[in-house]
Amino acid sequence: MYPRVSVDLEKLKFNCLKMIEYSKNNGIDYIMPVIKVLAGDKKIASIFDECGFDYIGDSRIKNLKLYHRLRAKKYLVRIPSLSEVKDVVKYANLSLNSELETIKALNLEAERQNKKHEIILMFDLGDLREGFYYSYEHNKNIKEILELENIILKGIGTNLTCYGGLIPSFDILNRLVEIKNNIEDYFQISLDFISGGNSSSLYLFGKNQIPKDINSLRIGEGIFFGKETAYSTDIDGFYHDIFTLQAEIIECKTKPSFPDGETSINSFGEKTYIEDKGLMKRAILAVGKQDVILENLKPRDNELDIIGGSSDHLIINLNNTSYKIGDIIEFDLNYPGLLHLMNSPYVKRHYKKKP
Numbered sequence: 001m002y003p004r005v006s007v008d009l010e011k012l013k014f015n016c017l018k019m020i021e022y023s024k025n026n027g028i029d030y031i032m033p034v035i036k037v038l039a040g041d042k043k044i045a046s047i048f049d050e051c052g053f054d055y056i057g058d059s060r061i062k063n064l065k066l067y068h069r070l071r072a073k074k075y076l077v078r079i080p081s082l083s084e085v086k087d088v089v090k091y092a093n094l095s096l097n098s099e100l101e102t103i104k105a106l107n108l109e110a111e112r113q114n115k116k117h118e119i120i121l122m123f124d125l126g127d128l129r130e131g132f133y134y135s136y137e138h139n140k141n142i143k144e145i146l147e148l149e150n151i152i153l154k155g156i157g158t159n160l161t162c163y164g165g166l167i168p169s170f171d172i173l174n175r176l177v178e179i180k181n182n183i184e185d186y187f188q189i190s191l192d193f194i195s196g197g198n199s200s201s202l203y204l205f206g207k208n209q210i211p212k213d214i215n216s217l218r219i220g221e222g223i224f225f226g227k228e229t230a231y232s233t234d235i236d237g238f239y240h241d242i243f244t245l246q247a248e249i250i251e252c253k254t255k256p257s258f259p260d261g262e263t264s265i266n267s268f269g270e271k272t273y274i275e276d277k278g279l280m281k282r283a284i285l286a287v288g289k290q291d292v293i294l295e296n297l298k299p300r301d302n303e304l305d306i307i308g309g310s311s312d313h314l315i316i317n318l319n320n321t322s323y324k325i326g327d328i329i330e331f332d333l334n335y336p337g338l339l340h341l342m343n344s345p346y347v348k349r350h351y352k353k354k355p
């Protein structure tokens, strides 16, 4: 039953509730979790329902479809493709958007399905991924959107530290607040959500750096790993070890640590540097690059070192430990590590409940 990702559901629940409280204390009333890292895992997603979030977000419609039965409203975080508007209206209550043409298509489809579709309009504050560029003129587009009968403009948002690595700051987020004020004054409407980014904005907490009009964040990594992602530091008071990779030893032998003969490239076409450390007690585990990028794993046992691997094998220096075949070795994961493992059909899942 290995390899598997073990998930501590109690710790996840703790981090969810802690994130709600932590955000409230920093003037953010609406946390909209982004659970794309779960690759459609309903069991784990249901924890977010239990914690009372109003919306849960995913980047893929296929996953939102799996979450159909959950109480929370669903939102699509990747701006919709024109070719998927039918499913977007069917499976998502809300989507993030940045193209007028797509919004009009959503409107037509919503009319067909006799629904109202909510949108958060995305503005690019300089990170250069999705959104209307902040410093341009937007009123003409907004006017057209407000005239669409089956579209509800719920708010505006931005995404930071994703492509350009732009670090959130008061001045950058204030660009979004200026857009909010302009829209509300000019059109005499009020927007529910001013969505100031993702887990990189958590870096501003406790610094009095978040403009008070920013009332919402879309958070994934901050909840799953207790991290802010502007500088990738752990946030005190959160769990950082909710997820564990467990893999089984299939070979355990003492061998030379240096290849015996002329060497070329490995199975991934890479020239690897191998140090001669003399005889070494080594283990091979049944998990590989097909499941996860090995750099995203870290053995929980400090005595162990990852020395390499291939598609299906992970090789460990056991140093002076006494592991043997059939033993399970545990690893800490980072966000990309978890993302790949959850998407590998060869990796099982284990749900850890109360001890």
Ligand SMILES: *Cc1c(COP(=O)(O)O)cnc(C)c1O
Residues within 6 Å of the ligand: 034, 036, 059, 077, 078, 096, 159, 197, 198, 199, 200, 218, 219, 220, 221, 222, 229
């Ligand atoms: C993934 C994503 C998020 C969440 O990002 P985290 O860094 O995991 O908090 C928020 N917004 C958008 C548009 C995303 O694609």
